[in-house]
Amino acid sequence: METIIKIRNLNKYYGSNRVLKDINLDINKGEIIGYIGANGAGKSTTVKIMLGLIEEYSGSVEIFGEKIVENKSNYKRRIGYIPETADMYENLTPREYLTFIGSLYGMSYDDIDEKALKLMELFGIQDVYDGRINSFSKGMKQKILIIASLINDPDILFLDEPLSGIDANSVLVFKEVLKELAKKGKTIFYSSHIMEVVEKLSDRIILLNDGQIVADGNMESLNTELKEGSLEGIFNKLTGFDDHEDIAKEIVSTISRGESHERL
Template identity: 50%
Template structure:
C-alpha cells in the first residue's frame, strides 16, 4: 500500500501546463528527494499533495485519502515546511508556535513545552520571546521547521528545507531527517542542492518542465548516467550541459 500516489497529475495556470502528467508511488518510511531546476513544478507538486492547491487534473492520494475529498484530515497528519521562510515576522517564535500549534489543536501547555525544548535544541531558546523580523533566514527556517513538525506528522513535506541555513544547521537538519526516517516517517522534499540529496535520499525523482525524467535510487541513476556525482547526472538529464562554453564566453568578454 503506497502512502503517496499520483496518477496522471496535471496542473495548468491559464492554459500553461506546469505539470504534464506525473505518475508516482511512494511507500511509507522513504526519504524522497524531488529535484529539478527552478520552475520545474516541484513546489506545485508539493502544494497539491499537501492540499493547498485543490484545483488540478488527475488523481492524488496521500495516506490513502483523496486530497480533494479529505484535505483537512490529510493536513492534520502531515507537516509542511514552505520555502522562503514564509511566516508572520512580527510575532515571536513562541507566539508563532502557539498560533500554529492551536491550529493543529494541540493544547497550550504542550505547545509551550515542546516549543521551548525544540527551540533550545536549535539554540534559539534565548530568542523565544523576540520578534522574528530581525531574524536571519536560517533562524526563521528553524522556527518553521519546528512549527511544521510539532504535531508529530506521519509524512513531512519540505520545500527547499536547507536554503539559508548555516553549515552546522544543515548537518543538524540532515541528521534530524535521518532520525525521523528511523522513527518510521516518510519524508518528501524538494531541492536543487545535489550533494544533500545524494547522501540522504532513498529515492530520487528528477523532474523538468513538468515531467518526471528520472526516478530511482542514487545508484541506479548513477549507472544510468555513467557518471560520478549526481550533479553530472542532473545536468546530463536536464540537458543543461552548456555551462562550460558559457563560462568560457564570460571570461572572454571580460578581457575586452
C-alpha cells in the first residue's frame, strides 16, 4: 500500500501542557480513518498540524512524500477540509463563495461555477445559489462547507464533525460519497464524537487518549482484542470512562428533586 501520510514522534505543547505525545502514524491511500477521542485528547490539534494551521511542534509530518514544513503550499492544493464550524464570508452568495474557494486551488471560474451548481443541486439547495449565506440555516451552511471541501477533487479529505446540522437524507448521501471517494483511492480522515457513524464508516479506527494513541485497528481486530462489542464500549474502556450510567442516574435524580408540580 502507498503511504500518503507519515507522522513521526509528533509532540505539541501549549505552554507547559503537552497536548500530543510522540504520535506515530502511517496512513495509506484509500483508507477511511476514524480518528476519535474525548475533548482535549488532541484530535483537532493533530488535524490542524496536518492542515498547516499549526506550525510550532516537534517531530515530522510528511504528506504525499514531502515534509509539510518544506512544502507549505503545494500539498494543500490536493486536500479538502470540513471543519465543524467555520468563519465563512456570509455576506457572499454560494456562487461567490465557492468560486472564490475554487480559485484558491487554481481552478477556472467556469469549471468551478458548473461544478458548484451541480453539487448544490445534488444536495437539494440549488435554488439558493445566489442567496446570501447569512440568511441560511446551520444545515445549509454546512452543505456549502462540504461542497467547498470537495470542489477541487481532493486526494485527502479531512473531516471534523462534518455532519453537524444537516438533514438525515443528506447524511445518507454524504456517507455514500465518502465510500465512493475511498474506492477511487481518496483518503478520508474523519474526526467525530458520533461513535455509530465512525464505527460504520471507518475501515480503520485510531483512538487518542490524553495525547497518545491507545488503539489502532479495524473494528473486528479491536473487538477481538477488547471484547466490548461496540466502538462506544471500546472507547469507554480505553479512556477509563465507565461511570456514565451512574452520572445519568444522578442527573435524573437531581432534576426530579424538590416539590412536584401539578401538570395542567
